[in-house]
Amino acid sequence: MALTVGVIGGGQLARMMVPPAIGLGLEIEVLAENEGSSARIAATEVGDYHDADVVLAFAKGKDVITFDHEHVPQPVLKALVDAGVSVHPSPAALFVAQDKLVMRERLSAIGLPVPDWARLSAPADLQAFLDEHGGRCVVKTARGGYDGKGVRVVSDAAAVDDWFAQLSDDPAGIGAALLAEELVDFRRELAQSVARRPSGDVVAWPVVESIQRDGVCAEVIAPAPASAGRISDMAEEIARTVARELDVTGVLAVELFETTDDRVLINELAMRPHNTGHWSIDGSTTSQFEQHLRAVLDLPLGDTGTHDEWSVMVNVLGGPATGTIADRLPRAMADEPGAKIHDYGKDPRPGRKVGHVTTTGDDLDDVVYRARAAAEHFLD
Template sequence: MRVGVIGGGQLARMMVPPAIALGLDIRVLAEVEGSSAAIAASAVGDYTDAATVLAFAREVDVVTFDHEHVPQDVLAALVAEGIAVHPKPEALAVAQDKLVMRRRLTRIGAPVPDWAEVGSAAELGAFLEDYGGRAVVKTPRGGYDGKGVRVVETADGADDWFAAGGPLLVEELVDFRREVSQVVARRPSGEVRAWPLVETVQKDGVCSEVFAPAPDAGELPAAAAALAVRIAEELDVTGVLAVELFETADGGLSVNELAMRPHNTGHWTIDGAVTSQFEQHLRAVLDLPLGDTSPTAPWSVMINVLGGPEGQTMPERYPVAMADRPEVKLHSYAKSSRPGRKVGHVTAIGEELDDVLARARAAAAFFEG
């Protein structure tokens, strides 16, 4: 079975080991030479060019994605040729545009922040008046890791984005206790499995730490899993779906974002679950029976390695990190360091959360300087 992944980032890279273990032929259409997933890159080209993507896709049995940015007209060309695409273009469209996402989630009755589509400073100002003078503004497309998101307090706070053209999404500032994430996987025949709910910690808008399972969660995990499964079924998602959530101050849930691919908040599953999100994604897009999502230890902590000494790669510091923390798992994305860049992650598992967190932080410190 041949799986084609569009995009050469770290998510495609982390699909390679489970593909090898399952005996799959995995191929990657990378954007540039020397990408994170270069080890499996069978082609380098423009994922926005239909001819390039079609040439790649004709050599595989199913196409899936490292990111959500492939244009809908390119996806339509694949479907027209009878190529299996997972997640389907109609589902992927919801993850590609935050305004579309908010409309669809609102339509199916999922809990979301109060929001509006605004096309001018005057409209933004009116929203601010209704919501206490502060709000979150997001560009509908292209934002990630804190980019394309800002808190505004004045009507002219997004004038530069309005000048670029197109409407913006504005949302109320949610009064939340913490951020959590629910990752599930669904295959075309309908089977769905969920991993434990996790707590996420952000640093400058970028996911920094993930605790699995979310501590002191009470009844929240059952509610989050039911919500994520409902979203996956209502939107006909195939593959991995990550639902980023706010745990609100009153103990409820509010959907922040969706991602229809393996997700940063699920990286802990490589070392901390019976079936990783990357193996599960491959199973799902091929419509194979899904694996067990049970954790292999009471606690897992995943910490992103952000930045580090300029120009250095993670493996250059392996000797000291491995000697000091032989029990912590290290994952390099084959990227050189620069401030704030995700170059890899570390994961520790164990019996006591405080101990696991301390060990993971100690390991990450070797790479972040």
């Protein structure tokens, strides 16, 4: 009898788990937030993941429950575990990804490299941090931020008064305190993905370079240029340590800063397949989505080698002003036959990730050019 994976969340990550699930002979079912979700092809139920009864009913008969995002409340996760459901990653690991202050506390306790940071409970705390860090810093909400949301660069303690007014112990809010971080002087942003199964085996993909625009990942180059040796070794060791020390199961993505003084610092964690790993669908022997399914089911992990020297992924952000990605596929396919095009089935909206394209090859300039050219077909 086929193993059954239940995925909470109906976004594009759940959607991209479907093809490898079919290939592995798995049954995959999705609890989606709405009828028109990106993962509607596998959405067997639509319901509120904040409701423990809804989630428990969905979990019945599943061999494992995993996630499209990290937002399922801890009480709901605890209810699953208490009911004997196999949950990967675990609630304890997810808690670190759900709250940036908890993340900084745990990573600092482990001794991993992070930007200088402080907990802020009042404007006076922020002013003190600004005074210590040259009058500028980054302030983040502890909960709920993503793709540049919940992040501000500030030089005035009054710049986040609205956030201080929203502080609450309510898990659905922005958190009980804010996070201040030094404004890191970095050369570029990197990301290191690994996968870990419950029995402890870990595999890693090459470290990649992530190019951001307006706080959102726009392009990814795999492997990161000029990273072989010290940089790649440091990035992989950091990610393996995070996975081991936090007992992360499934795919883990560690977003990193490569600083101008040659340090590598942890920026964020994602305990699921991640945008910076989408290149692996077409560029790696085992994609992050297949690997995540293998890992959460504690199956042997796949090889993470690459097909070509370079892979470049370009996000389609916003999409066409008129029509859909599907409308423009024939022309894009004809003009860029070597590009792999992924449509998330989402309505276009400014800044929204509605798809991505990937190209591979041995000449980086050519691979970048072809990926960008393919993506341009879906933008106005």
